[in-house]
Amino acid sequence: MGRRIMASGMSGTAGFGEVRIGRIIGSAFGVSRQVLWPLALVFLLAAIPSIVQQYEAKTGLLNATRPDRPGFWLTLMTPVLISLLTTPFVHGVATVMCLDNLRGARTSLSAAASVAAQAYPRMLGMYLCVVIGYMLGMIFLIIPGIMFAVACWVVTPSCMAEGLGPIESIKRSAALTKGYRWKLFGLALVLALLGGVVVAMFIPVGKLAGPLVGGVGQAIFGAVVGVFGIAVGSTTYIALREAREGMSTTRLAAVF
Numbered sequence: 001m002g003r004r005i006m007a008s009g010m011s012g013t014a015g016f017g018e019v020r021i022g023r024i025i026g027s028a029f030g031v032s033r034q035v036l037w038p039l040a041l042v043f044l045l046a047a048i049p050s051i052v053q054q055y056e057a058k059t060g061l062l063n064a065t066r067p068d069r070p071g072f073w074l075t076l077m078t079p080v081l082i083s084l085l086t087t088p089f090v091h092g093v094a095t096v097m098c099l100d101n102l103r104g105a106r107t108s109l110s111a112a113a114s115v116a117a118q119a120y121p122r123m124l125g126m127y128l129c130v131v132i133g134y135m136l137g138m139i140f141l142i143i144p145g146i147m148f149a150v151a152c153w154v155v156t157p158s159c160m161a162e163g164l165g166p167i168e169s170i171k172r173s174a175a176l177t178k179g180y181r182w183k184l185f186g187l188a189l190v191l192a193l194l195g196g197v198v199v200a201m202f203i204p205v206g207k208l209a210g211p212l213v214g215g216v217g218q219a220i221f222g223a224v225v226g227v228f229g230i231a232v233g234s235t236t237y238i239a240l241r242e243a244r245e246g247m248s249t250t251r252l253a254a255v256f
Protein backbone atom coordinates (compact mmCIF):
# COMPACT_ATOMS: atom_id res chain seq x y z
CA MET A 1 0.00 0.00 0.00
CA GLY A 2 1.36 3.43 -0.89
CA ARG A 3 2.42 5.75 1.87
CA ARG A 4 0.73 9.08 2.38
CA ILE A 5 1.35 11.94 4.78
CA MET A 6 -1.95 13.35 5.80
CA ALA A 7 -4.10 14.63 8.64
CA SER A 8 -7.51 13.94 10.04
CA GLY A 9 -10.39 16.29 9.40
CA MET A 10 -9.62 17.19 5.81
CA SER A 11 -13.17 17.58 4.57
CA GLY A 12 -13.75 21.19 5.55
CA THR A 13 -12.38 24.04 3.50
CA ALA A 14 -14.29 26.89 5.12
CA GLY A 15 -12.68 29.51 7.27
CA PHE A 16 -9.89 31.99 6.69
CA GLY A 17 -7.09 32.28 9.19
CA GLU A 18 -3.91 34.30 8.87
CA VAL A 19 -1.14 33.14 6.56
CA ARG A 20 2.15 34.88 7.30
CA ILE A 21 4.60 35.10 4.42
CA GLY A 22 7.53 35.73 6.75
CA ARG A 23 6.72 32.59 8.69
CA ILE A 24 6.50 30.54 5.49
CA ILE A 25 9.89 31.77 4.27
CA GLY A 26 11.49 31.26 7.68
CA SER A 27 10.13 27.73 7.99
CA ALA A 28 11.23 26.95 4.43
CA PHE A 29 14.79 28.03 5.21
CA GLY A 30 14.78 25.83 8.31
CA VAL A 31 13.49 22.80 6.42
CA SER A 32 15.91 23.41 3.54
CA ARG A 33 18.88 23.32 5.88
CA GLN A 34 17.79 19.94 7.21
CA VAL A 35 17.25 18.23 3.86
CA LEU A 36 19.51 20.22 1.54
CA TRP A 37 22.38 17.85 0.83
CA PRO A 38 20.54 14.62 -0.05
CA LEU A 39 17.90 16.45 -2.06
CA ALA A 40 20.41 18.71 -3.82
CA LEU A 41 22.19 15.55 -4.97
CA VAL A 42 18.93 14.21 -6.43
CA PHE A 43 18.30 17.50 -8.23
CA LEU A 44 21.86 17.51 -9.56
CA LEU A 45 21.63 13.98 -10.93
CA ALA A 46 18.40 14.90 -12.71
CA ALA A 47 20.13 17.97 -14.19
CA ILE A 48 23.03 16.06 -15.83
CA PRO A 49 21.37 15.91 -19.30
CA SER A 50 20.78 19.66 -19.21
CA ILE A 51 24.41 20.29 -18.22
CA VAL A 52 25.56 18.21 -21.18
CA GLN A 53 23.18 20.04 -23.51
CA GLN A 54 24.37 23.46 -22.38
CA TYR A 55 28.01 22.41 -22.71
CA GLU A 56 27.35 21.17 -26.25
CA ALA A 57 25.56 24.41 -27.15
CA LYS A 58 28.55 26.48 -26.01
CA THR A 59 31.37 24.30 -27.33
CA GLY A 60 29.90 22.37 -30.27
CA LEU A 61 31.68 19.28 -28.97
CA LEU A 62 29.19 16.87 -30.58
CA ASN A 63 28.92 18.97 -33.73
CA ALA A 64 25.16 19.16 -33.30
CA THR A 65 24.58 22.84 -32.68
CA ARG A 66 22.67 23.51 -35.94
CA PRO A 67 19.39 22.00 -37.20
CA ASP A 68 21.11 20.63 -40.32
CA ARG A 69 23.61 18.67 -38.23
CA PRO A 70 23.03 14.98 -37.39
CA GLY A 71 21.79 14.54 -33.86
CA PHE A 72 20.62 18.15 -33.43
CA TRP A 73 17.04 17.33 -32.50
CA LEU A 74 18.11 14.38 -30.37
CA THR A 75 20.54 16.61 -28.48
CA LEU A 76 17.89 19.30 -28.11
CA MET A 77 14.89 17.20 -27.07
CA THR A 78 16.47 14.45 -24.94
CA PRO A 79 17.06 16.69 -21.88
CA VAL A 80 13.52 18.08 -22.22
CA LEU A 81 12.00 14.60 -22.26
CA ILE A 82 14.17 13.40 -19.38
CA SER A 83 13.21 16.47 -17.34
CA LEU A 84 9.54 15.89 -18.10
CA LEU A 85 9.77 12.32 -16.84
CA THR A 86 12.06 12.84 -13.83
CA THR A 87 10.68 16.08 -12.36
CA PRO A 88 7.53 14.45 -10.87
CA PHE A 89 9.69 11.84 -9.13
CA VAL A 90 12.28 14.34 -7.88
CA HIS A 91 9.60 16.68 -6.58
CA GLY A 92 7.82 13.76 -4.95
CA VAL A 93 10.95 12.69 -3.09
CA ALA A 94 11.63 16.26 -1.96
CA THR A 95 8.04 16.83 -0.83
CA VAL A 96 8.00 13.68 1.30
CA MET A 97 11.22 14.67 3.07
CA CYS A 98 10.07 18.27 3.61
CA LEU A 99 6.64 17.32 4.97
CA ASP A 100 8.13 14.68 7.25
CA ASN A 101 10.64 17.24 8.50
CA LEU A 102 7.81 19.67 9.23
CA ARG A 103 6.06 17.08 11.40
CA GLY A 104 9.28 16.49 13.35
CA ALA A 105 10.26 13.23 11.68
CA ARG A 106 13.34 12.27 9.71
CA THR A 107 12.88 10.26 6.53
CA SER A 108 15.80 8.71 4.70
CA LEU A 109 16.34 9.42 1.03
CA SER A 110 15.69 5.77 0.15
CA ALA A 111 12.39 5.74 2.06
CA ALA A 112 11.27 8.98 0.40
CA ALA A 113 12.23 7.58 -3.01
CA SER A 114 10.13 4.48 -2.34
CA VAL A 115 7.10 6.64 -1.52
CA ALA A 116 7.65 8.82 -4.58
CA ALA A 117 7.99 5.77 -6.83
CA GLN A 118 4.61 4.47 -5.71
CA ALA A 119 3.02 7.90 -6.26
CA TYR A 120 4.78 8.45 -9.61
CA PRO A 121 1.82 7.72 -11.93
CA ARG A 122 -0.33 10.27 -10.08
CA MET A 123 2.49 12.80 -9.93
CA LEU A 124 3.31 12.43 -13.62
CA GLY A 125 -0.34 12.93 -14.60
CA MET A 126 -0.62 15.94 -12.31
CA TYR A 127 2.61 17.48 -13.63
CA LEU A 128 1.49 17.11 -17.24
CA CYS A 129 -1.90 18.67 -16.45
CA VAL A 130 -0.25 21.63 -14.70
CA VAL A 131 2.26 22.19 -17.52
CA ILE A 132 -0.46 22.06 -20.19
CA GLY A 133 -2.79 24.31 -18.18
CA TYR A 134 -0.02 26.82 -17.57
CA MET A 135 1.02 26.90 -21.23
CA LEU A 136 -2.57 27.40 -22.37
CA GLY A 137 -3.00 30.17 -19.82
CA MET A 138 0.16 31.94 -20.97
CA ILE A 139 -1.05 31.80 -24.57
CA PHE A 140 -4.17 33.72 -23.58
CA LEU A 141 -2.63 37.07 -22.60
CA ILE A 142 -0.31 35.69 -19.86
CA ILE A 143 -2.55 36.69 -16.91
CA PRO A 144 -4.58 33.44 -16.90
CA GLY A 145 -1.34 31.46 -16.84
CA ILE A 146 -0.12 33.40 -13.80
CA MET A 147 -3.47 32.95 -12.04
CA PHE A 148 -3.40 29.21 -12.78
CA ALA A 149 0.17 28.91 -11.48
CA VAL A 150 -0.74 30.60 -8.20
CA ALA A 151 -3.83 28.40 -7.83
CA CYS A 152 -1.56 25.35 -8.27
CA TRP A 153 0.91 26.59 -5.65
CA VAL A 154 0.42 23.58 -3.34
CA VAL A 155 -0.58 20.99 -5.95
CA THR A 156 2.47 18.77 -5.30
CA PRO A 157 2.04 18.42 -1.51
CA SER A 158 -1.71 17.99 -2.06
CA CYS A 159 -1.01 15.09 -4.42
CA MET A 160 1.66 13.47 -2.24
CA ALA A 161 0.15 14.09 1.19
CA GLU A 162 -3.46 13.25 0.44
CA GLY A 163 -3.10 10.57 -2.22
CA LEU A 164 -5.15 12.53 -4.76
CA GLY A 165 -5.26 12.05 -8.51
CA PRO A 166 -4.09 14.67 -11.02
CA ILE A 167 -7.31 16.67 -11.39
CA GLU A 168 -8.27 16.25 -7.73
CA SER A 169 -4.85 17.61 -6.70
CA ILE A 170 -5.34 20.72 -8.83
CA LYS A 171 -8.83 21.25 -7.40
CA ARG A 172 -7.52 20.75 -3.87
CA SER A 173 -4.73 23.26 -4.39
CA ALA A 174 -7.18 25.75 -5.87
CA ALA A 175 -9.48 25.32 -2.86
CA LEU A 176 -6.65 25.78 -0.34
CA THR A 177 -5.22 28.86 -2.05
CA LYS A 178 -8.58 30.58 -2.58
CA GLY A 179 -8.62 33.82 -0.64
CA TYR A 180 -4.83 33.86 -0.28
CA ARG A 181 -3.71 34.10 -3.90
CA TRP A 182 -2.71 37.76 -3.86
CA LYS A 183 -0.53 37.05 -0.85
CA LEU A 184 0.99 34.03 -2.59
CA PHE A 185 1.53 36.11 -5.72
CA GLY A 186 3.44 38.59 -3.57
CA LEU A 187 5.50 35.72 -2.16
CA ALA A 188 6.28 34.60 -5.71
CA LEU A 189 7.47 38.10 -6.62
CA VAL A 190 9.73 38.26 -3.55
CA LEU A 191 11.26 34.87 -4.36
CA ALA A 192 11.71 35.83 -8.02
CA LEU A 193 13.44 39.06 -7.00
CA LEU A 194 15.81 37.25 -4.65
CA GLY A 195 16.54 34.63 -7.29
CA GLY A 196 17.17 37.31 -9.91
CA VAL A 197 19.70 39.06 -7.67
CA VAL A 198 21.60 35.83 -7.07
CA VAL A 199 21.56 34.94 -10.78
CA ALA A 200 22.85 38.40 -11.69
CA MET A 201 25.75 37.90 -9.29
CA PHE A 202 26.47 34.43 -10.66
CA ILE A 203 26.54 35.25 -14.40
CA PRO A 204 29.97 37.00 -14.44
CA VAL A 205 31.49 34.17 -12.41
CA GLY A 206 30.09 31.59 -14.84
CA LYS A 207 31.56 33.42 -17.83
CA LEU A 208 35.00 33.58 -16.25
CA ALA A 209 34.95 29.93 -15.15
CA GLY A 210 34.27 28.49 -18.60
CA PRO A 211 31.36 26.47 -20.03
CA LEU A 212 31.84 23.27 -18.03
CA VAL A 213 32.47 24.81 -14.62
CA GLY A 214 29.83 27.44 -15.30
CA GLY A 215 27.29 24.80 -16.28
CA VAL A 216 27.99 22.72 -13.17
CA GLY A 217 27.82 25.83 -10.99
CA GLN A 218 24.50 26.77 -12.55
CA ALA A 219 23.20 23.26 -11.89
CA ILE A 220 24.28 23.43 -8.24
CA PHE A 221 22.53 26.77 -7.86
CA GLY A 222 19.45 25.32 -9.53
CA ALA A 223 19.50 22.35 -7.17
CA VAL A 224 19.60 24.59 -4.09
CA VAL A 225 16.79 26.74 -5.49
CA GLY A 226 14.81 23.61 -6.32
CA VAL A 227 15.08 22.28 -2.77
CA PHE A 228 14.07 25.65 -1.34
CA GLY A 229 11.14 25.86 -3.75
CA ILE A 230 9.79 22.50 -2.61
CA ALA A 231 10.28 23.56 1.02
CA VAL A 232 8.29 26.76 0.34
CA GLY A 233 5.49 24.74 -1.25
CA SER A 234 5.41 22.29 1.66
CA THR A 235 5.39 24.98 4.35
CA THR A 236 2.73 26.91 2.43
CA TYR A 237 0.60 23.77 2.27
CA ILE A 238 0.81 23.37 6.04
CA ALA A 239 0.15 27.07 6.63
CA LEU A 240 -2.93 27.03 4.39
CA ARG A 241 -4.32 23.95 6.09
CA GLU A 242 -3.73 25.52 9.48
CA ALA A 243 -5.54 28.68 8.36
CA ARG A 244 -8.45 26.97 6.61
CA GLU A 245 -8.89 23.76 8.61
CA GLY A 246 -7.19 24.35 11.94
CA MET A 247 -4.65 21.62 11.25
CA SER A 248 -1.27 21.71 12.95
CA THR A 249 1.88 19.79 12.08
CA THR A 250 1.46 17.71 15.24
CA ARG A 251 -1.63 16.13 13.65
CA LEU A 252 0.24 14.90 10.60
CA ALA A 253 0.36 11.14 10.50
CA ALA A 254 2.36 8.83 8.29
CA VAL A 255 0.14 6.19 6.69
CA PHE A 256 1.63 3.04 5.15
